[in-house]
Amino acid sequence: MLTLTVLYDPDCGLCRRSHEWLAEQAKLIELTFVPCQSEEARKRYPQLNHDLTKQDLTVVSDDGAVYFGPKAWLMVLWSLARYREWSYRLATPELLPTTKRVVSAISQNRYQISRATGLTR
């Protein structure tokens, strides 16, 4: 695996801010950002369920492995040089349920969080 494609939600301020932050980080694996449900996303992945990608963060590796929701977050973390260790820590059986709960809560409320923190357009 050499690159990960991140299908992010372009309508959410938090996601756009995260995108900016990720772009600055040192990476062990290259990240490509494609807005979800965009023309480019459909062209790249003709068989992917693009309605689902709007619901939660989706990451696709160059060999076609799809990671959805909390797993996608962990994969993004894994691609960063400074946080690779954390991705393993958060994915341990003891922490994974909590990770999933917290990440899902953030994902489901991303528009409210964006509004509350003034990250909306």
Next chain:
Amino acid sequence: MTIVVTTYLVYLAISIALTVWVAHTLHKNGRIFLVDVFHGNDALADSVNHLLVVGFYLINLGYVSLALKLGYVINNTQEGIEALSVKIGMVLIVLGGMHFFNLFVFSRMRRRSNRNNNQQPPVGPDAFTTVQQEA
């Protein structure tokens, strides 16, 4: 030469010899760890190794000189040897603590570097999809 001065001199001689011995051991054996941590970059490993040993010397010799003063009067050889034993014991424990701390630092550096080389993703994929290669 009074008994106190003799005690001090013997204390200094033993403490410094011990510090040099432990530092030398650390320097010799730590190098292998560091070369592994820095993926065979010998120059960087030697440099970090040297810096660690300098810190080790500074802390230990600093402690040895701070702990030199006895603070009470020694009347005979027996009391001198007892005082010496207490002092050397403290130096040995500090050296041991420092040595294990160094080992801890080495092993943590090594684990961290191995982690970053780990190509195995933390989680398995949810599904597979076909990727349309850009023309």
